[in-house]
Amino acid sequence: QTPPKGSPAHVQTALQKVDGNFIRANAAKTPDWPSYGLDYAETRFSKLDQVNASNAKDLGLVWSYNLESTRGVEATPLVVDGVMYVTASWSVVHAIDVRTGQKLWTFDPQVDRSKGFRGCCDVVNRGVALYQGKVYVAAYDGRLIALDAATGKTVWEKNTIEGQKGSYTITGAPRIVKGRVIIGNGGAEYGVRGFVSAYDANTGERKWRWFVVPGDPSQPFEDASMARAAKTWDPSAKYWESGGGGTPWDSFAYDPELNLLYVGTGNGSPWSHKARSPKGGDNLYLGSVVALNPDTGKYVWHYQETPGDNWDYTSTQSMILADVKVDGKARKVLLHAPKNGFFFVIDRTNGKFISAKNFTEVNWATGYDKNGRPIELAAARDGSKPYDAIPGPFGAHNWHPMSFNPQTGLAYLPAQHVPLNLMDDKDWKFNEDKPGRPHAALGWNTAKFANAEAPKSKPFGRLVAWDPVAQKEAWGVDYASPWNGGTLTTAGNLVFQGTADGRLVAYDARNGTKLWESPTGTGVVAAPATYLVDGKQYVSVAVGWGGVYGLAQRATEKQGPGTVYTFALGGTAKMPEFVQYRMDKLVQGVKYDPAKVQAGTMLYVANCVFCHGVPGVDRGGNIPNLGYMDAAYIENLDKFVLAGPAMSRGMPDFTGKLSNEDIDSIKAFIQGTADAIRPK
């Protein structure tokens, strides 16, 4: 007797099978999508071809599912035998029956909503991992939680940041390698020491932890890799007090034959190299790809893409393991397009540099020498004057997943241009909250000023189809907005990508011809997934505008809720009604003292700007712009800022941080800016 599909007994049987062998076997034909990047190589290349370049035009909606969230949705849905697991903002897990589009269960880890500010970049989550009947979610507040796949009930829970000091979070999807749950933490904008940990999937027991940067050199180093790294840091500024950074907050890949786990590491903490390590140095292992032994967590090799990071150039972007021919020789390589704007091909057996070429405009280096060191432009590191960092901290490519299609030999990545003007803050002191310092009141420690001068160029996005062997673009598609979704590519010669302007598009993987598109209501940042259920191919994407760029900016006039859309050939379901974005007129009539505008500007930078944007200039993302609010809100700003009603939606409590006089100054800045830009 087989249990009915979607029943707890069916889910239990279907999910019990998922383990390392299952993930490896699935890679041959990819009927299911059992791991974040589809397979251990993180290719996001599906071998399914029922949906292909000749029939993609017949795709239609099968169902949509309301994730009941209003913030960013970054998850790739995992699907095994018609059971989907996907996460929404605040790390809420949804189990959905693909056959009906109905909810099986949800799990809310109850992250304290008033602590949203403890992560830099929206209260997002990139998805779950599956193993032997369990679902693993890493919650925003640092807890790693194992759930029963059939019921959503907690099996075990571990606090991954227990005993560590600083503002740590988790946004990434766990991966399961050899029965261990691998997870990294974020927090390098605040001042933390990055690390990656492995937990026994069955018991939750911690098996190993590898730190990305060294700790206090007067204490014993954890291992030889830390002793070696410490030689590349200048201890005079006590980097261990502000943590040093390097947080591996997103990407991993695993090569079972080589028995290597690849980790993409993050930026320096603080961002300014001079503040962190005044005499210079490469500051290992920031901005690197590091190979670890997955059994022990021991360092094997590294390749550093951004030595002495000075621009928030993380190397946490998706890494893809591919086998390609370079100069006629078959090579096992790792493909990587980190924030710094260069596309890297490295030998994944030993970490040796093969080649790098910029995939978009960059102004910090002209290229890489044959040893794999960047040839830098001095102005980029100078820091004494306002300087447009290109790429800026938003990255030439951020976490939005890349895919690689071995049939076309092309990698597909959402590239972008988002300039930010940076200058060193020479007086920076760790955790000193001073007006004018970017988000200093919320715990940020960048030792940089942002946009002291307005950037000279405008942001844009571009889907880039990159030939990693020739190191050049094969084709590309321009978008008016940056922050477009991750990609999926298939044996049907397709590339699927969601866009910031609210569409899911299918392109011909060979030449970029647009074959099909569907509206998605709001902007898409996550990557789609494809899979078979009862022999039929589906394409699903989780939609919810957000992530760091999406907090204060947007490219649609439509708004949430977070929604999963599932498409198939011949689908005829109706799209849900899209909600008009709510934005009032430019604020008018709030009484203020013009003498307070300057003080208000500095307070706004230290408390408000990265979430709410510049009043009246930006237009709001998943958080409203204060220049486009009804005057009553701004007049009563204290009621919102001091333990206000929006705390249940992620607004911090500024009690004790902002006085009533400070709030008056912020009001003056908001109304003053609105008045200054109002068309005469």
Ligand SMILES: O=C(O)c1cc(C(=O)O)c2c(n1)C(=O)C(=O)c1cc(C(=O)O)[nH]c1-2
């Ligand atoms: O340094 C870090 O620890 C850290 C963490 C995260 C994160 O966990 O989301 C981001 C970043 N940095 C970051 O630099 C960044 O651009 C970024 C974008 C996003 C996002 O989800 O949209 N997260 C993060």
Ligand SMILES: [Ca+2]
């Ligand atoms: Ca960062």
